[in-house]
Amino acid sequence: MPTAPAFTRYADLPALSGLMTGDEKHRSAAESTREVLWVLYDRVLDVSPETADDPDRDRFLLSKGHGPVPYYAVLAAKGFIDLATLRRWAEFDSPLGHHPDRTRIPGVEISSGSLGHGLGLGVGTALGLRAQGRTRPRVVVLMGDGEFDEGSNHEAVAAAGRLGLDNLTAVVVDNSSATHGWPGGIGTRFSAEGWQTRSAPGRDRSALDDALTRPHRGRPLAVVARVRPKG
Amino acid sequence: MRDVFAETAAAALDADPRPVVVLADVSADRFTDAARRHPDRVVNLGIREQSMIGVAGGLALTGMRPIVHTFAPFLVERPFEQVKLDLGHQGVGAVLVSSGASYDGAHYGRTHMAPGDVALLDSLPEWTVHVPGHAAEVPPILESALRGDGNVYVRLSERGNAAARPAGPGTHPIRSGSGRSSGTVLAVGPMLDRVLAATEDLDVTVAYTATVRPFDREGLNRIAARAGQADVLVVEPYLEGTSAHEVAAALSDRRHRQLSLGVRRDTEVRGYGTPADHDRAHGLDTAGIAERARAFFLL
Numbered sequence: 001m002p003t004a005p006a007f008t009r010y011a012d013l014p015a016l017s018g019l020m021t022g023d024e025k026h027r028s029a030a031e032s033t034r035e036v037l038w039v040l041y042d043r044v045l046d047v048s049p050e051t052a053d054d055p056d057r058d059r060f061l062l063s064k065g066h067g068p069v070p071y072y073a074v075l076a077a078k079g080f081i082d083l084a085t086l087r088r089w090a091e092f093d094s095p096l097g098h099h100p101d102r103t104r105i106p107g108v109e110i111s112s113g114s115l116g117h118g119l120g121l122g123v124g125t126a127l128g129l130r131a132q133g134r135t136r137p138r139v140v141v142l143m144g145d146g147e148f149d150e151g152s153n154h155e156a157v158a159a160a161g162r163l164g165l166d167n168l169t170a171v172v173v174d175n176s177s178a179t180h181g182w183p184g185g186i187g188t189r190f191s192a193e194g195w196q197t198r199s200a201p202g203r204d205r206s207a208l209d210d211a212l213t214r215p216h217r218g219r220p221l222a223v224v225a226r227v228r229p230k231g
Numbered sequence: 232m233r234d235v236f237a238e239t240a241a242a243a244l245d246a247d248p249r250p251v252v253v254l255a256d257v258s259a260d261r262f263t264d265a266a267r268r269h270p271d272r273v274v275n276l277g278i279r280e281q282s283m284i285g286v287a288g289g290l291a292l293t294g295m296r297p298i299v300h301t302f303a304p305f306l307v308e309r310p311f312e313q314v315k316l317d318l319g320h321q322g323v324g325a326v327l328v329s330s331g332a333s334y335d336g337a338h339y340g341r342t343h344m345a346p347g348d349v350a351l352l353d354s355l356p357e358w359t360v361h362v363p364g365h366a367a368e369v370p371p372i373l374e375s376a377l378r379g380d381g382n383v384y385v386r387l388s389e390r391g392n393a394a395a396r397p398a399g400p401g402t403h404p405i406r407s408g409s410g411r412s413s414g415t416v417l418a419v420g421p422m423l424d425r426v427l428a429a430t431e432d433l434d435v436t437v438a439y440t441a442t443v444r445p446f447d448r449e450g451l452n453r454i455a456a457r458a459g460q461a462d463v464l465v466v467e468p469y470l471e472g473t474s475a476h477e478v479a480a481a482l483s484d485r486r487h488r489q490l491s492l493g494v495r496r497d498t499e500v501r502g503y504g505t506p507a508d509h510d511r512a513h514g515l516d517t518a519g520i521a522e523r524a525r526a527f528f529l530l
C-alpha cells in the first residue's frame with residue numbers, strides 16, 4: 001500500500017511547528033493564521049517549489065511577518081523548506097528568522113516583519129503583472145487587523161480599489177487586536193474603496209476556500225477571516 | 232532639469248518594456264502623453280508617498296524597472312522606512328528622481344526642503360546617488376540608471392552650471408592648480424560655477440563630480456596627490472559634511488586637512504524668499520564660499 005510522504009498533511013502542522021520554539025510572544029498571532037495559510041497553499045495558490053521562479057506563478061505575500069511559525073510549517077509541508085532547516089530556526093546562519101527574509105528562503109515573495117509594507121508591495125506586484133500582460137497569476141497578501149492600523153495600508157487599499165486591481169486579494173486575519181478597532185468591521189474600509197469584500201470564519205477551511213476562490217470580477221478582493229480575539 | 236527628465240523617461244517607456252513611471256501627482260502633467268501611450272506603465276497614485284515606494288518595490292519584484300518621482304522631502308524623508316525595506320531589504324531596485332533639491336522652492340518654506348536627503352540615503356548600503364549640475368547631464372545619468380537593477384537616486388535641481396560637465400561616475404579635474412598649489416576643491420553638481428568663481432584667484436585644483444555614491448575615493452586621492460597640499464574642500468548642495476567620511480577614507484593614506492561646505496546643520500534656517508537668499512544664509516553664495524576657501528587654505 002503506498003504511503004503519503006512524511007509531514008505533508010494538514011494534521012502534520014502542529015508537529016512541524018513544534019520544531020520551532022522560542023517565539024512565545026507571537027504565539028497568538030501565529031496560531032491565528034494556520035488555517036488560512038494551509039487553505040491558500042493546499043487549495044488556492046498555483047505555486048510549488050518547482051514553479052517558485054515562474055513569472056506566471058501565483059504570489060503569496062506574508063505582510064504579517066511576525067509569528068511566522070505556521071508559515072514555515074506550511075512551506076515545509078509543501079516542500080519549500082526541509083525539516084532540518086526548521087530545527088535550526090533563528091540561529092545566526094539559519095535562513096529562517098522570527099521575520100522572514102525573501103532572499104534566504106525559496107518561495108518566500110517578500111521580506112516582512114515591519115507592519116504595513118505587504119499591501120503596497122502587493123499593489124506594485126499586481127501592477128507589474130498587469131503591465132506585462134500576465135492575466136493568470138493572482139497576488140494574495142495576508143495581513144492582520146492590528147497591522148491594518150498602519151496608514152500605509154490605507155494608501156494601498158484606496159489605490160488598489162481605484163486602479164481596479166482584480167488580480168489582487170487581501171486576506172485580513174481579524175483577531176480583534178487593533179487597539180481602537182474598526183467601527184462596522186474592517187471589511188467596510190475595503191468595500192468603501194471599491195473592493196469586493198467577503199468574510200469567513202478563520203478556522204473553517206471550506207468557508208475560507210469558498211471565500212478565496214468564488215469569482216470576483218473587475219475589483220480587488222478582500223477576505224476577512226475572523227478568529228477568536230487575542231487573549 | 233525636470234522637463235528633460237520627463238522627456239527622457241517618456242522616451243525610455245517607448246524604447247524599453249521594463250521602465251514604469253510611478254507618480255504622486257507632482258509632475259503628472261508632464262507625463263500626460265506618455266500615460267496615453269502606456270496606460271499600464273505610468274501610474275499616478277495620488278498623494279500617496281508611502282505607497283509609491285511600496286508599489287515600486289512590488290513592480291521591481293516582477294522584473295520591472297520603476298522610476299519614482301516627486302519632491303525630495305516626499306520621496307525620501309516621508310517614506311524612508313519604505314525606501315529601506317521595500318527596496319533594499321527586498322533585494323530589488325528602483326530609480327528615485329527628486330526635484331526641489333535643498334531649497335529650490337524657498338518660498339514654500341521648510342516643508343518643501345530636504346537638505347538631508349543624500350545623508351539619509353547614505354545610511355543605507357549600495358545606493359548610487361547622482362547630483363547633476365546641468366540639464367544635459369540628466370539623460371545619460373537616467374539612461375544608465377535604467378539599464379541597471381540597483382537602487383539609484385537622481386537629485387534634480389532647478390539651478391546649476393552654465394555648461395554641462397562629464398556626468399558619469401568619477402571625479403573630473405576642471406581647473407588644475409600648480410605643483411605648489413594649496414589643495415583641491417571638489418564641487419558637487421550645481422555648485423561648480425560658484426566654486427570656480429569663488430576660487431578664481433586661488434592656486435587650487437577644482438574638480439567636479441555629479442556622482443557622489445559610490446564616491447570616487449581613488450580619483451580624489453589621485454587629484455589630491457598631485458596638488459601641493461593634500462588639503463580638500465568639498466562643496467555640496469545638501470547637508471554640510473554629507474561626504475566628509477568618504478573624503479576621510481579617500482585620503483586615509485596621507486596627511487591632510489579637510490573642510491565641508493553645505494547646508495547648515497546647526498540650525499533650521501526659517502525663511503522664505505529665493506534660493507539666492509538661502510545660499511547667503513548658508514554661506515553657499517560665491518562670496519561665502521570664497522571667504523571660507525581663503526580661510527581654509529590659509530591664503
